[in-house]
Amino acid sequence: MSSPLRTSPQPPTLDDEISALQSKTSTLLTSPSTLALLSSDPKLTSQSSLHQSHHLQTLYRTCATLTLFRAQDPDPNAVDAGSILGLRIEVVSRAKFLRPYYVLFNRPWASSSSLPGPQRKWLRVHRHTVPSCIPLSGLAARYLPSPDKDDTRRKQDLGKFARGVRREVVRYHARLGTVADLRKAAGLGRGGDGGDKSGLVDISPADAEVRHVSVEWGDGRTGRLVIGDDGEVEKLVVVGENGRDREAGRELLGGLGLAGTVKAEEVVRRLAGTGGA
Amino acid sequence: MSRISVPTTAPLPSSLRVNPSSTTVTKILSRLSRASLISVALDWLDEDNLSLATPYLRPDQDDDEEEDDGDFYPPASSPEELREEYLSLQNRKGSKRDVLDRITTGDWRHGVSLYQLAIADLQYLYDHPTSQKWSAYNIVPLKAPTEDDDGEVQPLEADKTSLTIPRFHPSLFLKSLQAQILPDIKAHYNLDRHKTLPLLILRIFVIDSPYNTPLSLSSNGKMDTGSKTILIAFPDGSPNIFISKPTSTGPTGASESKSLRALLVEGIPKALSLPRQRVTLQSTSLTTRNLEGLLDRRGATRGNAAGGGWSIYADEKVKESPLSTVLPSPPLSDAAEEEEQGNGDKKRRERPTVEERVNKRAKLVAQARFGDTARVGDGKGVERVDLVMEDPFEIGGDDADRMDIEGEDDGEEAFRPNVRLTFHGSHVFAGIRQLVECGVIDGEKMPGWMTGEEGVTIGAVRNGRIRGHKGSGL
Numbered sequence: 071m072s073s074p075l076r077t078s079p080q081p082p083t084l085d086d087e088i089s090a091l092q093s094k095t096s097t098l099l100t101s102p103s104t105l106a107l108l109s110s111d112p113k114l115t116s117q118s119s120l121h122q123s124h125h126l127q128t129l130y131r132t133c134a135t136l137t138l139f140r141a142q143d144p145d146p147n148a149v150d151a152g153s154i155l156g157l158r159i160e161v162v163s164r165a166k167f168l169r170p171y172y173v174l175f176n177r178p179w180a181s182s183s184s185l186p187g188p189q190r191k192w193l194r195v196h197r198h199t200v201p202s203c204i205p206l207s208g209l210a211a212r213y214l215p216s217p218d219k220d221d222t223r224r225k226q227d228l229g230k231f232a233r234g235v236r237r238e239v240v241r242y243h244a245r246l247g248t249v250a251d252l253r254k255a256a257g258l259g260r261g262g263d264g265g266d267k268s269g270l271v272d273i274s275p276a277d278a279e280v281r282h283v284s285v286e287w288g289d290g291r292t293g294r295l296v297i298g299d300d301g302e303v304e305k306l307v308v309v310g311e312n313g314r315d316r317e318a319g320r321e322l323l324g325g326l327g328l329a330g331t332v333k334a335e336e337v338v339r340r341l342a343g344t345g346g347a
Numbered sequence: 348m349s350r351i352s353v354p355t356t357a358p359l360p361s362s363l364r365v366n367p368s369s370t371t372v373t374k375i376l377s378r379l380s381r382a383s384l385i386s387v388a389l390d391w392l393d394e395d396n397l398s399l400a401t402p403y404l405r406p407d408q409d410d411d412e413e414e415d416d417g418d419f420y421p422p423a424s425s426p427e428e429l430r431e432e433y434l435s436l437q438n439r440k441g442s443k444r445d446v447l448d449r450i451t452t453g454d455w456r457h458g459v460s461l462y463q464l465a466i467a468d469l470q471y472l473y474d475h476p477t478s479q480k481w482s483a484y485n486i487v488p489l490k491a492p493t494e495d496d497d498g499e500v501q502p503l504e505a506d507k508t509s510l511t512i513p514r515f516h517p518s519l520f521l522k523s524l525q526a527q528i529l530p531d532i533k534a535h536y537n538l539d540r541h542k543t544l545p546l547l548i549l550r551i552f553v554i555d556s557p558y559n560t561p562l563s564l565s566s567n568g569k570m571d572t573g574s575k576t577i578l579i580a581f582p583d584g585s586p587n588i589f590i591s592k593p594t595s596t597g598p599t600g601a602s603e604s605k606s607l608r609a610l611l612v613e614g615i616p617k618a619l620s621l622p623r624q625r626v627t628l629q630s631t632s633l634t635t636r637n638l639e640g641l642l643d644r645r646g647a648t649r650g651n652a653a654g655g656g657w658s659i660y661a662d663e664k665v666k667e668s669p670l671s672t673v674l675p676s677p678p679l680s681d682a683a684e685e686e687e688q689g690n691g692d693k694k695r696r697e698r699p700t701v702e703e704r705v706n707k708r709a710k711l712v713a714q715a716r717f718g719d720t721a722r723v724g725d726g727k728g729v730e731r732v733d734l735v736m737e738d739p740f741e742i743g744g745d746d747a748d749r750m751d752i753e754g755e756d757d758g759e760e761a762f763r764p765n766v767r768l769t770f771h772g773s774h775v776f777a778g779i780r781q782l783v784e785c786g787v788i789d790g791e792k793m794p795g796w797m798t799g800e801e802g803v804t805i806g807a808v809r810n811g812r813i814r815g816h817k818g819s820g821l
Contacts, residue, residue, distance in 0.1 A: 089673065092673045092674075093671075093672045093673050096672040096673055096674060097672055120674060121674060124674050124675070125672070127669075128669040128670070128671070128672075129669075131669035132669040132670065143795075144656050144715055144716055144795070145794065145795030145811075145812070146791070146792055146793075146794065146795075146811070147794050147795060147810060147811025147812055148795065148812075149812075160669060166668075167668040167669055167670060168663075169662075169663050169665060169666075169667055170667060171649070172653070172660040172661075174653075174657070174660070197652050197653045197657045197660070197800075198652045198653060199649040199650070199652070199653045199657075199660050199661040200649075200652075201584070201647060201648075201649060201651075202584075202585045202586060202587070202645075202646075202647060202651055203512050203584055203585065203586070203647065204512075205509070205510040205511070205512055207507065208506075208507065208508050208509050208510040209510065211507040211508045212508045238510075275584075276516075277512075277514040277515065278512050278514070278515075278583075278584045278585060278586055278647070279512050279514075281514075282514065
C-alpha cells in the first residue's frame, strides 16, 4: 500500500495519507501490547474492541466466505417488524475479492397462527443481489420451501441453500474467468486483432450462464465449447465450410484427449503455449 | 421473379422489394428526421448491406442520354458515387421532403427491400427510445409432461425447483419460431444488436398473406391493409425477454393486434424450448416505455431483486473487501454523525435552524429509503404505475356507512373500497423521491411500494405490501 506512495513523483494526497494511517492505527489498536497500555482509557478500549470485532468479522468473511448478519427493513409495513437476516457470499475473481453477493431473508409466517410454532420461523428470500443467471429461485424452492401445516416432513435448510448458491456463484465466476483467460491466451481482447498463430478471431460467452462459449476462426470456422460444472470441456463442435470439422476440434484440445475429460484450463495453457512460441 | 404465387410456409426474404409508393414505406420513412434518413441511406449503401439494399443504378450502356433529361433524380452509376452524394447531402441544408423524394422516386424507385425497412424502423427506435411500450416476461422452465391414470397428458406446470437457466440461440430460435407462425400470415425477421444497450432486437414484420412474392406486397395487396410490426428484445445474460406492443398500418382493430401479441407470447416459449427442456413465459408485471429502465430491473445486473433502498447492497462501486483492516463506515453514518453533533451543539452555536434540520432529515430519509435509485436524471424511470389497494378501510367510527357506492363490502368486519392508484409522469419514483425530499411525504411512514423496490408497474397492495413479489422473481 505504501510503495506506490514512495515511488510516485507527486507528493501523496491527504486522503492517501489518512487511509494509510487508518490501516496502521487499526492494526495498532488491536495488538496485545497496545491493549495493555490502553486498559486505563475507556474511550480507547471501546474503540479497540470495535476494531477487534471487525477483525474477527473479516477473518470469518475471508475464510468461511459465507457469513450472516442482521438488517432492518425500512418499510413500515414489513412483515415480522422488519427483521431481516442477511447472507453474505464472498467471491474471489482474479485474485481479488469482489463486492459480495447478498441474499436477504425475512420471516413472513412469523405471525400466522395456523402454523405450528417451528414453521413460523421459516425464512423466505426477500431481496437478493445474485445475478439472474444463477438459479436462485430453484435453489430456494428446493431448500427453503414455504411451510405447509399438513406436510410435516417439509424442512428448510439454510445451510444447504447457502452452499448451493455459493457453489453456483463460484462456478459462474470461474467460467467467466476461464473465458477471459481463453481470450488472453489466444491473444484477443487487447485492441489488436491478434490471434495470428492460433487463427482465432473471437471467443465469447454464448449464453447467460457462460456455459456455452462460441469460438470463431479467421477462416470462417465456428465452434461451440460447453464448459461443465467442474470446469471440464463437456462438448466441442467445430463447423467449417464443409460441415463438421473434427480436425480443428482435436487441434483446439491439442490432443489432450476427448472432450469430457479435458479441463478448460488445460486448453488455456495449451493456447497460451502456442501463442508464445 | 416468379409469375405465379404459391402459398408457402417460408418467411419473407429480406431482399424482397416493396413498392416505394406504398403507405407502409412512406409511413416508416417519413417519420424519420432528415439527418436520420440520410444516415439510414448511408447505412443501406454500406458494403455489408449493399446486397440486400441495391439502389437503382444507371445501366452500363451510357448512350441513352435523352432518357435522363426528364429524370429529376438521375441514377448514379455506382454505389460509391451515391454514397458521396448522400454524404454531401449531410453537409448541406435542405428539407426532409427532398431526401425522402430522392429515396422513393430516385435511388430506390424500383423498390425498398424489407431489410431496408427494418433498418429504417430500428433507426426510429434509436431516435425515439420511448416510442415502444415494452412488457417484460420471465422465461421459466417447465416440468416434464406427466400423464394421469387415463393416459391424458396433464397441463404443463412451471418447474420451480429447476436449476437450468434457459438458453437462447438466435438462429435456432428464428427457425423454430417460423414453424410456429401460422401459414396464412407471412413474416419477415430481422435480428440486430442495439447500438448502445446490451440487447439483441428482433423485429418481426407480419403481413396477412400466404404468399411470399412481391405480389403480396404490391400496393393493392395485403400490405397496406394489415401489416404489423412487433419488436422483441433479448437482454444479454438474463433469462428475460421484452416484447413490444405491435404497431400496425392500416385499419386493424385493437383486438387483432392483441391477438398477434398473444400468438407470439404463445409461440416464443415453444421456439425457445429445446428437446426435453420446455420453457414458458411468465409476465413480470412490468411494462414501460423505457428500455434502459427495463434493463436495470430485468437485465444482467445485481439490482434486479434489490430495488429502492436495497440498492446499497447491489452497488458494485462500494469496496467492501474482507482484507481491508479499516473500520467500515456504514452508509449515511457520516451525515448522521454530523446531524447528531448539530443537535448537541445547537444551543451553543445556533447555526442550523429548525427548517434546515427538517430539510436535512427529509433528504437523509429519502436517501435511506431510495438509496441511489430514483434520481431524476438517471434515465431509468417508468412512466406509469398502476396499483389496486386491497387493504380494508380504517373506519373511524361514525363515517362507516358514508361510502358504499363503489366499495365492495367484504363481510361485516372489513370494508374494502375499490381504490385504484395510477402514478403518471416521466419518472414516477423520482417524483416520489422528490416529494419525500421536500417533506411533502413522510419518508419514514411511507409504504415500501412507493419506493419502486418491487420492480413492478402493475400490482395489488394488501397489508401495505405488494402481493406476490413477482418483481423479485421469487
